[in-house]
Amino acid sequence: MEKVYDTVVLGGGPAGLAAAIEAKKNGAEDVLILERDRELGGILNQCIHNGFGLHTFNEQLTGPEYAERFIDQAKELDIPYELDTMVLDLEDEGDLKRIHAVNEENGYQTFDTKSVVLTMGCRERPAGAIGIPGFRPAGVFTAGTAQRFINMEGYMCGKKAVILGSGDIGLIMARRMTLEGAEVEAVCELMPYSNGLQRNIVQCLDDYDIPLKLSHTITFIHGKDRVEGVTIQEVGPDLKPIPGTEERIDCDVVLLSVGLLPENEISRNAGVEIDARTNGPVVSELRETSIPGVFAAGNVVHVHDLVDFVSEEAALAGKGAGKYIQGTLDQEPDFKTVAGPGLGYVVPQNVSLDNVDDSITFYMRVRNVLEDKVINAYIGDEKVATKRAQKFLPAEMVNFKISKKTLEKYPDGEEIRFVIEDKPVPKKKA
Amino acid sequence: MYDVAIVGAGIAGSYIARTLARYELKIVLIDGESDVGNQISMANSAIVHAGFDAPSYKLKGKFNAPGCIMYGKVCEDLDVPFKRTGSLVVAHTEEEMMKIHELYQNGLRNGVPDMRILFEDEVHEMEPNLAPDICGALYAGDAGIVSPFELVAKVAENAVDNGVELRLDTLVEDIENNDGSFTLKTNKGNIEAKVVVNAAGVYADDVYEMVGEHYFEILPRKGNYFIFDKECGDLVNNVIFPCPTKNGKGILVAPTVHGNLLIGPDASPTWKGDISTTQDKLDWIKENAHKNVPSVESCYRKIIRNYAGTRNTPVKTEWTTTDGDFIIEESPVKNFVNFAGYESPGLTSIPAAGLYVVDEIILPILEREGVEVKPNENFNPKNRKHVYFNELTEEEKRELIKENPKYGRVICRCETITEGEILDTIHRSAGATTVKGVKKRCRAGMGRCQGGFCSPRVTEILSRELDIPMDQVYYDKKGPAFILTGKTKDVPEQGE
Numbered sequence: 063m064e065k066v067y068d069t070v071v072l073g074g075g076p077a078g079l080a081a082a083i084e085a086k087k088n089g090a091e092d093v094l095i096l097e098r099d100r101e102l103g104g105i106l107n108q109c110i111h112n113g114f115g116l117h118t119f120n121e122q123l124t125g126p127e128y129a130e131r132f133i134d135q136a137k138e139l140d141i142p143y144e145l146d147t148m149v150l151d152l153e154d155e156g157d158l159k160r161i162h163a164v165n166e167e168n169g170y171q172t173f174d175t176k177s178v179v180l181t182m183g184c185r186e187r188p189a190g191a192i193g194i195p196g197f198r199p200a201g202v203f204t205a206g207t208a209q210r211f212i213n214m215e216g217y218m219c220g221k222k223a224v225i226l227g228s229g230d231i232g233l234i235m236a237r238r239m240t241l242e243g244a245e246v247e248a249v250c251e252l253m254p255y256s257n258g259l260q261r262n263i264v265q266c267l268d269d270y271d272i273p274l275k276l277s278h279t280i281t282f283i284h285g286k287d288r289v290e291g292v293t294i295q296e297v298g299p300d301l302k303p304i305p306g307t308e309e310r311i312d313c314d315v316v317l318l319s320v321g322l323l324p325e326n327e328i329s330r331n332a333g334v335e336i337d338a339r340t341n342g343p344v345v346s347e348l349r350e351t352s353i354p355g356v357f358a359a360g361n362v363v364h365v366h367d368l369v370d371f372v373s374e375e376a377a378l379a380g381k382g383a384g385k386y387i388q389g390t391l392d393q394e395p396d397f398k399t400v401a402g403p404g405l406g407y408v409v410p411q412n413v414s415l416d417n418v419d420d421s422i423t424f425y426m427r428v429r430n431v432l433e434d435k436v437i438n439a440y441i442g443d444e445k446v447a448t449k450r451a452q453k454f455l456p457a458e459m460v461n462f463k464i465s466k467k468t469l470e471k472y473p474d475g476e477e478i479r480f481v482i483e484d485k486p487v488p489k490k491k492a
Numbered sequence: 493m494y495d496v497a498i499v500g501a502g503i504a505g506s507y508i509a510r511t512l513a514r515y516e517l518k519i520v521l522i523d524g525e526s527d528v529g530n531q532i533s534m535a536n537s538a539i540v541h542a543g544f545d546a547p548s549y550k551l552k553g554k555f556n557a558p559g560c561i562m563y564g565k566v567c568e569d570l571d572v573p574f575k576r577t578g579s580l581v582v583a584h585t586e587e588e589m590m591k592i593h594e595l596y597q598n599g600l601r602n603g604v605p606d607m608r609i610l611f612e613d614e615v616h617e618m619e620p621n622l623a624p625d626i627c628g629a630l631y632a633g634d635a636g637i638v639s640p641f642e643l644v645a646k647v648a649e650n651a652v653d654n655g656v657e658l659r660l661d662t663l664v665e666d667i668e669n670n671d672g673s674f675t676l677k678t679n680k681g682n683i684e685a686k687v688v689v690n691a692a693g694v695y696a697d698d699v700y701e702m703v704g705e706h707y708f709e710i711l712p713r714k715g716n717y718f719i720f721d722k723e724c725g726d727l728v729n730n731v732i733f734p735c736p737t738k739n740g741k742g743i744l745v746a747p748t749v750h751g752n753l754l755i756g757p758d759a760s761p762t763w764k765g766d767i768s769t770t771q772d773k774l775d776w777i778k779e780n781a782h783k784n785v786p787s788v789e790s791c792y793r794k795i796i797r798n799y800a801g802t803r804n805t806p807v808k809t810e811w812t813t814t815d816g817d818f819i820i821e822e823s824p825v826k827n828f829v830n831f832a833g834y835e836s837p838g839l840t841s842i843p844a845a846g847l848y849v850v851d852e853i854i855l856p857i858l859e860r861e862g863v864e865v866k867p868n869e870n871f872n873p874k875n876r877k878h879v880y881f882n883e884l885t886e887e888e889k890r891e892l893i894k895e896n897p898k899y900g901r902v903i904c905r906c907e908t909i910t911e912g913e914i915l916d917t918i919h920r921s922a923g924a925t926t927v928k929g930v931k932k933r934c935r936a937g938m939g940r941c942q943g944g945f946c947s948p949r950v951t952e953i954l955s956r957e958l959d960i961p962m963d964q965v966y967y968d969k970k971g972p973a974f975i976l977t978g979k980t981k982d983v984p985e986q987g988e
Contacts, residue, residue: 098905148902162886164910166900169893170886188942190719190797195769198799200967200975204944211948217962217976242980281771287972303771314977327906 067092067175069383070161072149072328075104076369077181077360079132080376081383085179086139088384094173095136095143096163102136102143103129104183105206106369108213111234113261117370128369144168152178152332154353177355177383180329180343181376184322184361186231192320194226196283199290205231205319209238218242220315224292225249226280228256228263230367230457232319237266239317246270247311250278250294252301255431257321257457259367279303280316289314322365329358339407340364346395346412347422348382349375354393357382364409364425367459371425385417392416397441397469402481404429405437406456413478415469422469424462426480428454434485439464441475450485494518494657495863496854497676497685499664499699501525502533503640504834505691506647507846512854513654516866520683521648521656522676524663526970527929528922529644532693533839534932535717535767535801537757538640538748539731541837542579542632544599544607545741551818555841555848557602560634562843569873570646572639573749579635579731580610580619582626582784588735592630595736599632606633621727621787635731637749640839641932645922646875652921654871659683661970664692667702669825672861674703687857689829689849694764694804696819696832704825706809710833712764713803715757716773721794721940725751732784741836743780745788750907750935752796755781755788762802769800796940806833820849822857829853878916878934882908903953904946906939914950918957925958927951927975928968951975 068090071078074097086093101107106114109125116122119131136143147165161173186204201220203211208219209231223239225232228251236246249267254277256263267274275294281303282293291312295303324342326334335344335352342363343351349359359379360372385391395412406427413422426437432454439447439462446469449462462480469478496512498505501523509521525531543557567574583589592609599607608631615629616622652658659680667688668675676683692699697709725747734742746754758773782789806816818841819832831849838845858865881899884892892912893900899912917924917933924930927937930950937943937950954965963976 098902146901148905148908150902150908164889164893164900164902166893166897169897169900170890185941186944188796188940188944190942191795191940193718193774193795193798195771195774195798197768200973207944207947211976212980215948215952215962216980218978218980219976221977282768286765286767287969288967288974 064174065092066158067094067173068387069093069177069179070173070175071095071179071181072152072161073097073104073181073183074102074143075181075183075360076106076129076132076372077183077362077376078104078179079129079136080373081179081181081357081359081380082141083132083135083139084377084380085383086141088381089388090177090384093141095141096147096149096161097143097145098148100146102133102145108206108209109234110213111238114369117368118373132373149328152328154332154356157355159355177357177386179379179383180334180351180356180358180362181360182325182328182362184324184365186318187321187323189318194280194283197286199283199285199288201285201289201314202283202316202318205229205235205317208317209235212238212242218244220244220313222247222313223315223317224280224294224311224313225317225319227251227319227321228258228274229319229321230258230262232317233258233262233266235317235319236272237270240270240272246272247313248273248275248294250275250280252277252279252297255455259457281308283316289316292316322361324362324365326362329362332356334358337407337411339401340409344411345409346382346414346417347378347410348385348391348417349379349410350382350386350391350393355386364407367457371459371461382417397475397478399424400477400479401426402479404432404482405480408480413469415466418466421463421465424464424480426460426462428456428460428482431455432482435482436485437462438481438483440479440481441472441477446472493673494520494683494685495858496687496689497522497674497683498689498691499676500691500693501528501648501658501660502531502691502693503529503644503647503839503842504831504846505689506644506651507842508689508691508831508849509656510647510651510654511846511850513651513656514868514871515855516868517858517863519656520659520685521651522659522662522664522678522683524661526661526926526966526968527924527932528648528658528660529641529932530968532802532804533640533644535799536640536836536839537717537744537746538637538754539744539746540574540636540638541840542599542607542635543602543604543837543840544595544630544632545736546602546837547598548601551820551845552837552841553602555844556837557604558844559837559841561605563636563638563840566843567638567643569875570643570650571875571877572643572646574636574638575749576634576636577730577747578631578633579733580615580629580631581733581735582615582622582629583735584623584625584627589628591735592628595630604632604634607631619728619730619732621785622732623784623786626784637731637746638839639749645933648922649920650873650875653875654868658922664699667699669703674828686861686863687827687829687854689831689854691831691834693834694802696804696830700823700830700832703828704823707824708806708808708819708832711805711807712762712766713759713805714762714766714800715759715803716769716777716798716800717754717756718774718777718795719748719797719799720753720791721796722751724753724791724794727753727788727791728785734784743777745781745785750938753791757801759803767800767802769798774798796942803835804833805835818845820845820853822853827857827861829857879913881910881913903949904936904939906941906945907935909934909936909946911953914953915957918954925954926966926968926970926973927954930954
């Protein structure tokens, strides 16, 4: 009989590593990581800037350093992995899942496993997806592709750049290009606010006098063979370009940081239910998907802004896989979660309290910048918890922690609804 | 001295070259671009039309239907993805139904097989996603979809394998007529030929005027398109055309042969070489595409690319309208053949039109000029099969990787394209030498991430296989279409 793994993890990035480690610690003995790149660590390998790990390790690490900590742990636990290996397909055969994968060394392989953790991460939205008109010359890169060329291959991809989108990769690349001697003419952001973390705006743009043009977009790419420039335009409240505000900027490279999309081809083909809001699998508190024994974590579930939260989420999935192997996972949800108006999504979508230790953290994103607002959690008509913040930003994922004890008070509750409400006006002291 | 020099390695020039290669002739195929099929042949609707549109008295009407019929064999021989999906011209009104009947009659005159006029119920049964007000349609079962990139590459490959010399990056700057031969002056030196075939697409009038008096011109007319993610690929089964108007066939909605969905084009006059997309035209296409297929609107989030192509619309000075025809003739300049104004349905017509120009025009000229025309006994119409890894069965995949481990390394994750396939496209005749050349031939970078993941890897493979530095791998046109601008600061130059 063929070997049957306890857990196979699809992807050896930060999510995959944390999930594999945690699965192994929680009772999965035969764990295997399949990674398509030439080394473990995923996208962290090209993130040579620091700022990783503040939450997890309380210190500032570079991407590869952060990855290394997890790779070391995985090695200590003797978790095997295969590199340069592309997973083609995941088949759900009930108690057994079969994974089809290829690599040069071992050819076409199938792996039978009791549980699977999906940690394929996400991909960048390309130019075509946002439909910038104009030519389609060389010199239009997604920020991550440029980052790979520069940080991993050692080649520059332009001398004068305009960056569209103020997502974190775009901001990081603005600084990186500048440090490599390129001029960054502007970062244009369609929205009236940045999609990147505040600290990145300060450290990557402000410190280098790179202008951030909010409510601006690129409306034409010039240059038939290679980028020669862009036309940028201001956009109105409807996000449509305002005639008369055209400005031509000469440049030889355009970098795009216009959003990330969870990469769920394998999940979809396997029949995993996908949430249209996150573009990722619908998951439980321990990140079990709609297919029993198939778990998912990290950017494949929803796009995170800090790797620390990816690791945190992946640890839950690993733990889930371990419990599933042991037969101790409660798969009956007690609650479903609902994202109210103004909230992009809530993860997890299902909660079984039996699998929760002390508390559960709900991840969510607001669609607009919110001031003087709170997010309240309701079960039925009853307000059960409140999340306060000075400001809620679309760029910053909200972590809303609710204790198990609180939720246990509602054995008949079916839904946890998250609703944006006005911040209560503080009572004046008499 | 070449017997025949063909200017322009699009579908027309390449196919003529391949057809001429059936004879023992010295043939050169010249193009200023860095790849074959890089202009009109690259950006179009990718449709093989059944042939009911053009009037039968025109060359368009004469060659379309036979061309369409011949496509099956041509694509089989050349190993090009081609699918006879059928097409529907849909009518919303009585008036449009009248037009449908006219098209049907015209189709009969042109020899179009397998046509039927469908009534309301039949249309909606065949295509459940059509607009409810569609009351009938002309169905043509022979119509199909093809991969135009692969087609031109495979035609050129077969031409080269059968003895044609291909010279890319070779721009014809002037032509001297030596009465009995021509000297083509190019950026890469002179080329002498007895007969010149002008298949220069939008530049055909300019090329002709290097030797002759102005008697036609080419009006470039641009069309914008959108390509959708494969998730939307099964929205329609047939190619869906609106009822044609004077301005053309209208906004079509079509599956592509690789499973994507395509909508477009508009038609607006432009300048030669303009293949930029325009916002207002893109918007207009979106506003119109849903008239026939309302649910296409829900797919707009799944657009992965927009592009524009040019039609090379001919206008002869003697014509009174722009509603022209192919110009396929020995020009007023002796031994100089124009194959010009070869717009839609040019892609479809080429098997028939290419055969015609060779047998009826070029060979008689060569014979007249005393060139002995002998059949090429070694002519092989078939190409070596291309392996589409993703389409193989598990067993076939296993065997293939055992034979060649490079098929076990997936380079393009969206389309599941392996290194083995990329190496094959590079090392074939008329093979890929650029990132776009790879993309056109084996689809690495055609998927939903549009090369974000695979382009650094493809660049690396090209650098290795062609033995050139990374920063001399080009995206497209060699020289101006560079990808990388040099090494980063901390990477020492080699030898330091």
